[in-house]
Amino acid sequence: MFENNRIVKLLKIKYPIIQGGMAWVADADLAAAVSNAGGLGIIAAANMPAEALEKQIIKVQSLTDRPFGMNLMMLSPTADDALEIAAKYHVPVVTTGAGLPGKVLDRLKPIGTVVIPVIASAAYAERAAKQGADAVVAEGSEAGGHIGEINTMVLVPQIVDAVDIPVIAAGGIADGRGMAAAFALGAEGIQVGTRFVCSTESNVHINYKDKIVKANERATAVTGRMLGHPVRALKNKFTKQFEELEKRGAPSEEIEAFGSGRLRAAVVEGDIEYGSLMAGQSAGLVKKIEPASDIIQDIINGAVEQTKKAARFAE
């Protein structure tokens, strides 16, 4: 299986499933669990102080001898530190968000790091490919957290048409059907976020996990569109108040201050009313809390079954 899959070859992993680089969520424990299960676990550098990030990298290396990755948020004030840490520890794979990866490629390609930008339009994918990216994550707007405006269903084929490097589909993918659909659209791998938030090994507060498990397909809202920074999260008092601020045209400073610290409140304290429960539309497809290895096996088995089933029409 996946013998000719370019993502599996590029990342030296068993299954072409990578875990989303979710701020506050994607730590060494989760990354190690995903990598040990045959996918690619990722540690989110986000705005983490250098020492904390370094500890996470050392920890993941103690928990797995398989490849893992780091997600680097280009706009973060700590991005330069994270870049140097990725170099120092020879992190095998770096995914990048919020900006073009030129700087990361310049620093890390010479030392053999695989660099994969997370991208929300075909134009950006083309530019990243020209800069030398090894692959791209095409992230549709059904994803959780900070999102673009183009949906997975149309984003993936257009990025596949635009670049020759392999494409990993993200956004709305939580089970084998999603993986089968992503491959039908031309992707060669998938990135999964929301379902891994609910893995046993994820250190996310149980209240947050429970809220995802109970969510249906209408459970998410997008806030921040008027500020130009759309974010998808489970609907709660926080998203409702955020929407009200936007509707009455509150100054952007006021809205940003209102949103500050809310993701941490959700992840660490389990504040499900006033925390930002970032999650994708796929929350409705997440039915239980289970080990990362079970999640990966379920996705792979489902994808094989569904692909065979769907292929019957062509007989």
Next chain:
Amino acid sequence: MFENNRIVKLLKIKYPIIQGGMAWVADADLAAAVSNAGGLGIIAAANMPAEALEKQIIKVQSLTDRPFGMNLMMLSPTADDALEIAAKYHVPVVTTGAGLPGKVLDRLKPIGTVVIPVIASAAYAERAAKQGADAVVAEGSEAGGHIGEINTMVLVPQIVDAVDIPVIAAGGIADGRGMAAAFALGAEGIQVGTRFVCSTESNVHINYKDKIVKANERATAVTGRMLGHPVRALKNKFTKQFEELEKRGAPSEEIEAFGSGRLRAAVVEGDIEYGSLMAGQSAGLVKKIEPASDIIQDIINGAVEQTKKAARFAE
């Protein structure tokens, strides 16, 4: 091919491809072209006066002896007239939008009409199935015109899980890859809108068609979210001004008056600056104007090829 496909059997058509019931666009010429090519062509009743609609039905019956459909907008002031015309002419298939189809089922099921609501959430799909709908169209928010908020990638599998009747996927599907992905998600048919707007047989103004052909994946905008009636269309001066009205919190009457008549201006007069060029995100996948039969063959051939290609990973 499609021997065990429930949509093909239910609708007595060759390929499980139905054409979207687009107001002002979906007329007898387009519907006949799609039906003659082996799909299901649909006439949009929208707000059409009874006599005009009747003429369209008589015309499509003169242009094809294959099954065709009518789309009935439940909230339209002319919906009751359209329902009686559907009954009078024994229109084989009726799709419904903007509301539950109870009334339509009561009137048309006894005379053997196939009734298929277009739906944007799993909860509505369940209710429509309980009312006796024969199938549902699961329409994701990548579609053009009036839309919901849930994307095709997550809407389709959740509706497939919620109901036993067959599911037709809509939103973001314009080529064989989209069809292959829809089937991977568990759909048994697809509805295509935007690509048929650009068919040779569509009577849409050439300016509008050209604008879709030239569009990329970022070409659409959603307006009306704050009014609770989101509409997706190609970005132009009209959508920009609409957004400005929304941002400054203009009264809904003012915004609605501003939007009135714009679709007609786009379709009939080819006003690409101030008309409402309703189109889905799949506009970026539409590359040329071609006959409806070529569109259908291209989708089918592409779906077969892509499904076989994607299935290789499971070997």
